[in-house]
Amino acid sequence: xxxxxxxxxxxxxxxxxxxxxxxxxxxxxxxxxxxxxxxxxxxxxxxxxxxxxxxxxxxxxxxxxxxxxxxxxxxxxxxxxxxxxxxxxxxxxxxxxxxxxxxxxxxxxxxxxxxxxxxxxxxxxxxxxxxxxxxxxxxxxxxxxxxxxxxxxxxxxxxxxxxxxxxxxxxxxxxxxxxxxxxxxxxxxxxxxxxxxxxxxxxxxxxxxxxxxxxxxxxxxxxxxxxxxxxxxxxxxxxxxxxxxxxxxxxxxxxxxxxxxxxxxxxxxxxxxxxxxxxxxxxxxxxxxxxxxxxxxxxxxxxxxxxxxxxxxxxxxxxxxxxxxxxxxxxxxxxxxxxxxxxxxxxxxxxxxxxxxxx
Amino acid sequence: xxxxxxxxxxxxxxxxxxxxxxxxxxxxxxxxxxxxxxxxxxxxxxxxxxxxxxxxxxxxxxxxxxxxxxxxxxxxxxxxxxxxxxxxxxxxxxxxxxxxxxxxxxxxxxxxxxxxxxxxxxxxxxxxxxxxxxxxxxxxxxxxxxxxxxxxxxxxxxxxxxxxxxxxxxxxxxxxxxxxxxxxxxxxxxxxxxxxxxxxxxxxxxxxxxxxxxxxxxxxxxxxxxxxx
Numbered sequence: 001x002x003x004x005x006x007x008x009x010x011x012x013x014x015x016x017x018x019x020x021x022x023x024x025x026x027x028x029x030x031x032x033x034x035x036x037x038x039x040x041x042x043x044x045x046x047x048x049x050x051x052x053x054x055x056x057x058x059x060x061x062x063x064x065x066x067x068x069x070x071x072x073x074x075x076x077x078x079x080x081x082x083x084x085x086x087x088x089x090x091x092x093x094x095x096x097x098x099x100x101x102x103x104x105x106x107x108x109x110x111x112x113x114x115x116x117x118x119x120x121x122x123x124x125x126x127x128x129x130x131x132x133x134x135x136x137x138x139x140x141x142x143x144x145x146x147x148x149x150x151x152x153x154x155x156x157x158x159x160x161x162x163x164x165x166x167x168x169x170x171x172x173x174x175x176x177x178x179x180x181x182x183x184x185x186x187x188x189x190x191x192x193x194x195x196x197x198x199x200x201x202x203x204x205x206x207x208x209x210x211x212x213x214x215x216x217x218x219x220x221x222x223x224x225x226x227x228x229x230x231x232x233x234x235x236x237x238x239x240x241x242x243x244x245x246x247x248x249x250x251x252x253x254x255x256x257x258x259x260x261x262x263x264x265x266x267x268x269x270x271x272x273x274x275x276x277x278x279x280x281x282x283x284x285x286x287x288x289x290x291x292x293x294x295x296x297x298x299x300x301x302x303x304x305x306x307x308x309x310x311x312x313x314x315x316x317x318x319x320x321x322x323x324x325x326x327x328x329x330x331x332x333x334x335x336x337x338x339x340x341x342x343x344x345x346x347x348x349x350x351x352x353x354x355x356x357x358x359x
Numbered sequence: 360x361x362x363x364x365x366x367x368x369x370x371x372x373x374x375x376x377x378x379x380x381x382x383x384x385x386x387x388x389x390x391x392x393x394x395x396x397x398x399x400x401x402x403x404x405x406x407x408x409x410x411x412x413x414x415x416x417x418x419x420x421x422x423x424x425x426x427x428x429x430x431x432x433x434x435x436x437x438x439x440x441x442x443x444x445x446x447x448x449x450x451x452x453x454x455x456x457x458x459x460x461x462x463x464x465x466x467x468x469x470x471x472x473x474x475x476x477x478x479x480x481x482x483x484x485x486x487x488x489x490x491x492x493x494x495x496x497x498x499x500x501x502x503x504x505x506x507x508x509x510x511x512x513x514x515x516x517x518x519x520x521x522x523x524x525x526x527x528x529x530x531x532x533x534x535x536x537x538x539x540x541x542x543x544x545x546x547x548x549x550x551x552x553x554x555x556x557x558x559x560x561x562x563x564x565x566x567x568x569x570x571x572x573x574x575x576x577x578x579x580x581x582x583x584x585x586x587x588x
Contacts (some may be wrong), residue, residue, distance in 0.1 A: 046484050071488035073496075085485040089503045098499075101492025148489050 001154060001184050002026070006042050006062070008023055015039065015208040016254075022092040025178050025185045027199035028215070029192070035208040036188040037051035041158045043146045043186065044079050045072035073102070078150030082157040084141040085156060086129035092140050098162030099148025110149045110181055119143045135166035139173065146181065153177075153185045159194060164327040167194075172266075174198055196236050196274040198221055216274055223342055228229055233314065238262075241271050245320045256320040257298040279328035284315065286337050296349040300325060302341050307331055315339065369536050370544035371564065377452055377540055378520035379461045381459035382513055385467055389516070390509060392464075393471035394497070402483055415465040419525025426458055426530040454531035455538045459520035467516040474508020475501060507583035518572030522565065541565050 006231040007016035015035040019026070030037045041047040044052055045061065048069055051092070056077065061070040068196050078099075086095050119139045125315065129137060131266040138158055145153055145194050155174070159167045175198060178185060189195050193214065195202055201309060202219040204212040212219045220236045242252035244265045253260040253273060260275060288297060303324070306317035313334045325347055340347070387455035392411055396404070414422045430437040431449045440446040448454035476502055486496040489532045502509075531538040533547060549553030 022573070033548075033576075044488050046487070072484065073490050073492045077486040077488060078489065079485065079487065081481065082479075085479070085481050087500060089488075098491075138454035140457060144489065288515075 002043075003053075003190040003281070004039070004043060006039075006049040007043060008047060008050045010038065010040065011102050012207055015042075015206070017203070017210050018211060019203050019213055020186060021186070022182045023168060023182070024200040025174075025187050025198045026203065027195040028188045028203050028205055029195045029199075029220075029322065030192070030205035031190055034205040036190075036205050037156055038208075039189055039205075040079070040186070043152070044077050044154055045070055045075045051086045051131060052200065059151070061295065063154070070346055075227065076148065076151050077104070077155045078106070078145030079139070080145050080146055080153070080155045084134075084137040086132075086137060086144070088129050090128075091125065092121065092127050092129070093131070093243050094148055095129065095140060095144050096121075096125075098144060103149050108268075109151050110146055110157045110183075112147060114180070115146050118180060119173055121293040130234055133175060136160050138162060138170060142170075142173070142177070144185070146177065149300055150183070153183050155185060155187045155268075157190070158186055159191070159348050160187070165243050171197060175271075192234065194277055197277040199274075205299070217323065220274075221326075229327055233328060235277050235279070235323070237275045237277060237309045237319070237323055237325065238272060238321075239271055239275065241266060241269055243269055255298065257300060257347075260298070261295040273311070277312065277325065277349055280327040281350055284317075284327055284329060284333070284339065285348060286339075286343070288346055289348070294348045298325075298347040299344070300347045301340060303335065303346045304339055305339060307334055310350070317345060319347070322329045362556070363560060364557060366539070367534050367544055367548075367561060370541050370561070373452060373455075373536070374521055374540040374542075375539075377459055378517050380453075381456040381463060381520040382517045385460040385463055385516055386509065386513055388460075389464055389467040389512065390471055390505075392468045392500075393475055393505075393508075394501075394531050396468070397472050397475040409572045411468055412465045414462050414526070419462065419523070422461060423458060423526035423584075425561025426454075426461065426526065430454070430457065430530075440534050448531070448533050450534060450538065452531075452537055455523075455527050455540060457521075458526040458530045459523040462523045462526050463516035466519050467512040470512030470515060471505060473510075477508075478504045485504045493550040495561050507580065511583075514570040514572050514576035518569050518576075521568055521572070529571065554583065 002021045005018040006016065013035070015038040015040050028039060030036055038047070042049050049064060052062070053060065053063050053064070056075065059077050062068060062069055087098065090098070096112070119142060121136065121139050121143060124132060124136060124140065132140065142158065159170055162170070171194065177183065178198070187195070187198055199216050201214065202216045205211045218235045218237050220234065237255060239253035239255040239260060239332055242254050243249040244267065246265065249265060249283070250261045250263060251266040253262060253275060262275065297318055300317040301337055302315050302318050303311065303318045307313045309332070311330055313327060313329055313331045317325045317327060319325055327347065360554055396408055428434050432438060432441055432447060437448060443560060448457050482500055483496050486500045516566050522542060523540070524546065527538065527540060533543045539547065541561055541564065545558050545565065548558035548561065
């Protein structure tokens with residue numbers, strides 16, 4: 001569907017990236033200044049590549065060899081910017097309908113009502129952008145981009161300017177867009193939690209180039225040696241959502257090694273989710289613990305163990321589906337439990353640690 | 360009411376007509392110039408900017424004389440317009456409007472240019488990603504958002520056009536009922552032995568109109584600033 005292979009020099013900074021995506025959400029992930037937004041601008045047609053080729057849904061929108069360059073307004077690529085950029089002189093409804101006028105009738109495949117319903121902005125239609133809250137503005141911006149029925153939706157840090165509550169409100173909406181409107185999305189973010197939750201594929205960018213590319217579960221996993229900071233060590237588990245426990249406000253994620261509990265009611269049942277787990281939020285037990293406050297207990301075995309001269313150690317465990325889960329622990333614990341490579345263990349994850357907090 | 364001669368009333372009416380036509384004709388041209396100056400990047404931009412602002416610094420007589428040379432019946436452009444379209448500016452009220460428009464141009468361009476420069480270019484880019492081409496984007500986004508500058512510029516330009524004297528009298532002379540505006544009428548009255556009273560009253564009217572326009576434009580600017588936040 002999307003095929004990108006471009007480079008562009010901006011001053012001293014060279015941005016160069018090549019990737020492909022077959023739909024779903026591909027995330028460009030990396031620290032700010034790594035060139036993610038530059039890639040977005042190249043794909044949207046707001047900047048010209050120095051070299052390269054961009055193909056969207058079979059249409060070559062840029063090719064430096066063939067001297068093809070379609071300007072932004074002829075690409076039909078929707079963009080959701082970090083700062084919404086709603087037209088301040090138009091009502092919400094006029095903003096939402098803006099792109100429709102320029103979409104050929106035959107290509108208007110996304111209807112107004114389901115988008116307005118999904119985004120929950122029906123009560124805002126007659127308001128002006130200046131009177132909206134940040135979260136409302138961003139929802140309208142998403143709707144505006146969608147209603148132009150784009151070939152591809154680019155989202156450039158759409159949640160970065162929002163507070164935590166607003167992010168929690170919009171993240172599930174983006175998941176629903178992905179599922180209900182079957183639109184390929186390129187999602188730019190520096191928040192691992194957003195990327196893990198939304199993306200099926202992840203491209204990690206550093207200093208203008210893609211350093212890792214692949215399924216979210218593999219790419220977001222930070223193994224031994226990837227980071228010196230134990231708070232940065234994370235793993236990604238993939239599982240399916242189960243029936244939420246409404247009484248306690250918990251949602252189970254079914255995993256071959258056991259059941260993970262997430263705080264909050266998340267749906268729909270059966271959907272595949274990615275859960276980011278920090279190494280410091282995981283404990284190990286050599287036998288299945290009883291009478292313990294920790295709700296999530298997964299069976300695993302140790303595949304690698306790094307014991308330093310200092311107080312800390314790092315264990316890499318493998319779950320039944322082959323997922324690697326990193327555990328940060330003390331050297332004392334390694335010795336007292338006689339942990340060693342190959343040993344069967346139980347991995348304990350505090351449910352309150354794996355809700356959808358940004359990490 | 361005031362003891363004004365028929366000629367004086369004629370001059371007041373003519374001044375309003377000339378200034379209104381001058382302003383309305385100048386606005387689209389000024390908007391285009393302002394857009395070129397705000398968004399264009401081309402060699403000779405400083406020169407282009409200078410030429411537009413020239414009437415602000417030249418003696419008005421020079422501007423009027425230049426108009427006479429260019430747009431007069433025997434002028435390069437004037438002769439062509441006369442031959443092909445039968446349009447004549449020399450010694451007509453339309454010529455007075457042209458002179459007023461040229462003199463008001465720098466003020467109007469300046470106000471609109473500031474307004475266009477204040478429009479967030481990323482809004483135009485957002486419009487592009489939604490499928491709108493550059494021309495449509497200008498009319499749907501840039502122009503409406505520049506409206507404060509256009510209205511303020513128009514009001515100031517109207518006031519400036521009402522006060523125009525030097526270029527007008529040089530270009531189209533001082534013909535009662537045709538090209539004698541308030542300013543020319545004051546000049547005429549002040550030159551005649553018994554015209555002091557009339558010159559004074561007309562001057563008072565000129566002050567009132569000019570001040571009124573300035574206050575209106577300031578109030579508008581303030582109102583736009585407030586509604587923008």
